[in-house]
Amino acid sequence: MATAAVEEKSGKVVLRNIGLLLSGDIDQPILDADTIVIHDGLITAVGREKDCDISEAKTTIDVRQTCVAPGLIDSHVHPVFGDWTPRQNQIGWIDSTMHGGVTTMISAGEVHLPGRPKDIVGLKALAITAQRAFDNFRPGGVKVIAGAPIIEKGMTEHDFQELAAAGVMLLGEVGLGSVKAGYEAKEMVAWARKYGIQSTIHTGGPSIPGSGLIDKDVVLEADADVIGHINGGHTSLPEAHVCELCEKSSRAIEIVHNGNERVAIAAAKAALELKCPHRVILGTDGPAGSGVQPLGMLRMVALLSSLANIPAELVFCFATGNTARIRNLNCGLIEVGRAADFVFMDRAQHTAGKTLLESVQLGDIPGIGMVMIDGLVRCTRSRNTPPATEVPVVLH
Numbered sequence: 001m002a003t004a005a006v007e008e009k010s011g012k013v014v015l016r017n018i019g020l021l022l023s024g025d026i027d028q029p030i031l032d033a034d035t036i037v038i039h040d041g042l043i044t045a046v047g048r049e050k051d052c053d054i055s056e057a058k059t060t061i062d063v064r065q066t067c068v069a070p071g072l073i074d075s076h077v078h079p080v081f082g083d084w085t086p087r088q089n090q091i092g093w094i095d096s097t098m099h100g101g102v103t104t105m106i107s108a109g110e111v112h113l114p115g116r117p118k119d120i121v122g123l124k125a126l127a128i129t130a131q132r133a134f135d136n137f138r139p140g141g142v143k144v145i146a147g148a149p150i151i152e153k154g155m156t157e158h159d160f161q162e163l164a165a166a167g168v169m170l171l172g173e174v175g176l177g178s179v180k181a182g183y184e185a186k187e188m189v190a191w192a193r194k195y196g197i198q199s200t201i202h203t204g205g206p207s208i209p210g211s212g213l214i215d216k217d218v219v220l221e222a223d224a225d226v227i228g229h230i231n232g233g234h235t236s237l238p239e240a241h242v243c244e245l246c247e248k249s250s251r252a253i254e255i256v257h258n259g260n261e262r263v264a265i266a267a268a269k270a271a272l273e274l275k276c277p278h279r280v281i282l283g284t285d286g287p288a289g290s291g292v293q294p295l296g297m298l299r300m301v302a303l304l305s306s307l308a309n310i311p312a313e314l315v316f317c318f319a320t321g322n323t324a325r326i327r328n329l330n331c332g333l334i335e336v337g338r339a340a341d342f343v344f345m346d347r348a349q350h351t352a353g354k355t356l357l358e359s360v361q362l363g364d365i366p367g368i369g370m371v372m373i374d375g376l377v378r379c380t381r382s383r384n385t386p387p388a389t390e391v392p393v394v395l396h
């Protein structure tokens with residue numbers, strides 16, 4: 001299912017009989033509410049059914065006591081164009097990822113484009129084109145925030161001003177281009193920030209032939225907004241250096257699926273020990289050499305909850321509200337005024353966990369029963385997750 005950005009409006013939608021409502025807010029991850037009211041894609045009420053106006057809805061969904069959470073935000077993807085990735089020559093990967101509960105993806109650079117231009121005019125043109133193309137075309141309804149240029153030597157402050165004026169809001173991973181020295185990266189990251197462009201730095205060893213090592217000193221000197229794949233993409237810095245980054249930098253700690261899993265756990269634990277869980281955000285770094293992982297975000301949630309011993313409701317915040325706040329997105333939190341982007345989950349059939357949260361803490365992936373973006377149902381029972389025990393029902 002491919003959907004253009006100009007879409008039908010959801011009208012009034014009511015979600016009732018919610019069993020567990022995960023907020024995305026790390027300071028209050030579970031809400032005491034069983035009903036959400038939506039109007040034209042935005043949340044207008046969250047509360048107890050008796051306190052909400054549920055009359056005259058265009059669509060009413062009985063959630064059947066299952067869990068509603070904000071749609072997952074993948075903080076680190078490498079899209080190219082449409083729903084195709086040249087990395088593994090696959091089509092339909094974004095739609096497939098929507099079946100894994102992801103409703104928003106953030107580009108860390110359209111680096112896999114065959115023949116990607118590396119001259120300054122060319123890289124700017126690509127970024128602007130990618131931003132426009134994904135703004136106009138949403139595979140599976142997924143919001144892909146793209147247009148993330150890979151910075152190269154020779155760029156000037158004016159280039160960043162021009163990119164920002166053209167609607168580019170992100171830098172691709174700093175370090176994937178010719179700018180690899182800390183002092184060079186620092187200057188360009190600061191120019192980007194001055195014009196409202198958010199930056200991410202590649203952390204760790206080279207990802208593919210042609211890329212290079214970015215060590216902790218470069219990460220600290222560059223001071224990008226997001227410490228991209230702090231657990232390596234794939235090759236990690238030594239665990240002690242990763243913990244040092246968590247401690248010495250105040251920037252976002254991004255942990256990815258296509259990284260070192262042992263260091264992923266160490267980084268998450270370090271963030272908790274440093275009392276800054278709000279800095280942790282999750283991504284996949286897919287498509288990658290390890291493939292396309294439609295369940296990559298859910299696998300990260302299960303990994304960190306089970307092996308880093310972090311309550312599942314907190315880890316879901318790493319994948320939703322934390323990212324929304326750090327990246328200034330109008331989704332990722334269950335709050336009036338936010339986008340009605342949700343994933344509906346229940347414990348997978350025959351998991352050892354007695355509840356959804358317990359099943360995740362035991363390392364199992366939840367079953368998805370429905371995904372909604374902008375108040376519109378994008379899929380019912382996921383074709384990718386293990387089957388949810390109970391699924392929501394559209395009453396009308």
Ligand SMILES: [Zn+2]
Nearest residue numbers: 173202207233
């Ligand atoms: Zn990278």
